[in-house]
Amino acid sequence: MKTETIQLAGDVPGYSIELRVLRFEGKDGQAPAAYLQSSLHGSELPGQAALHFLIPMLETAAKEGRIAGNITIVPQANPVGSAQWMAHQHLGRFEFFSSVNFNRSFPLLETFDTSSLPTLDAPKSLAERLKAQLLRLALPHEIVLDLHCDDESENYLYIHQAFLPEMYDLASALGSTAILSWDSTADAAFEEACAHPVLQLPEAQQKSRAVTTVEFRGLSDVNINTGKADAEGLYKFLVHRGVIADQGVTLKVDFNGLVTPLENVEMIRAPQGGMVLFHVDIGAEVEAGAKLVTVVTIPGDPAGDITLTAPQSGRILTRRGHRYTRRGDDLMKLLGSKRSENAKPGSLES
Numbered sequence: 001m002k003t004e005t006i007q008l009a010g011d012v013p014g015y016s017i018e019l020r021v022l023r024f025e026g027k028d029g030q031a032p033a034a035y036l037q038s039s040l041h042g043s044e045l046p047g048q049a050a051l052h053f054l055i056p057m058l059e060t061a062a063k064e065g066r067i068a069g070n071i072t073i074v075p076q077a078n079p080v081g082s083a084q085w086m087a088h089q090h091l092g093r094f095e096f097f098s099s100v101n102f103n104r105s106f107p108l109l110e111t112f113d114t115s116s117l118p119t120l121d122a123p124k125s126l127a128e129r130l131k132a133q134l135l136r137l138a139l140p141h142e143i144v145l146d147l148h149c150d151d152e153s154e155n156y157l158y159i160h161q162a163f164l165p166e167m168y169d170l171a172s173a174l175g176s177t178a179i180l181s182w183d184s185t186a187d188a189a190f191e192e193a194c195a196h197p198v199l200q201l202p203e204a205q206q207k208s209r210a211v212t213t214v215e216f217r218g219l220s221d222v223n224i225n226t227g228k229a230d231a232e233g234l235y236k237f238l239v240h241r242g243v244i245a246d247q248g249v250t251l252k253v254d255f256n257g258l259v260t261p262l263e264n265v266e267m268i269r270a271p272q273g274g275m276v277l278f279h280v281d282i283g284a285e286v287e288a289g290a291k292l293v294t295v296v297t298i299p300g301d302p303a304g305d306i307t308l309t310a311p312q313s314g315r316i317l318t319r320r321g322h323r324y325t326r327r328g329d330d331l332m333k334l335l336g337s338k339r340s341e342n343a344k345p346g347s348l349e350s
């Protein structure tokens, strides 16, 4: 394993960040290459836990000469977001200066030529240069896994329709409950930026690729056991795809979870601010009209309670982690079987 440290100067004198990049060189030029990163949203750590346990497994495979395709890993993809704390709270989703989500506004390239991207010392903000650098690192790989998590959540994947059903292997390896399938968004997440040049290729060449955002459960699901299990899932997938050779590992592709287009996801939003009392947990199957969540607007007076019900039957995929909400804020994702009346183009959340 080779460790590379990429320095990015900050936007003011005296400040810089380091991006730590781990590389395993493959022995087989025909084998697919894989890129894995975690914590693009600075405080999302389940993927970092998975990589923490995966990297020693890859080092063993490297010692035994079993790395077939190149593997690049960036365990902490966003040192800017990781360093954003305010009043003892970590705030790693939006950049403090611009309020832009760290996983939006990536450059969309038509080809794999990255020469038009801002260089490390371009006269661009650190966030823009960091995004360009992550894209430069990822694009030479056929497999790109961007490891995130939700607030309180089941384990699920975002996958472009072009990579389905081939990517059921990843969902099987990770034990995912659901796949949220998309065909276009307007927000240019990292996943979309990595998929964009692939989608310009002839269809037959797209099928061997794998580009995804992995949502490894919720923010607090950072544990030794889940980290190890997730590392094993990632390892199994990499073996299945031929990136690593390991005769002792086989993957049964038996994913039978939900595949839900983004427009079928019901985003349950708070009509007013207040205290949040959930009626159902993640993983619950609910009927249309079932009580989902009550927003208490006048504590002590039931007349102020606003109870939101399921717009259609489906499965509760996620809940917000906080229990005090603002008007209009997201509270839950429900996976429906038909288009949501509130469906809008673009990502589900800001």
Ligand SMILES: [Zn+2]
Pocket: 040, 041, 044, 103, 148, 149
């Ligand atoms: Zn995220």
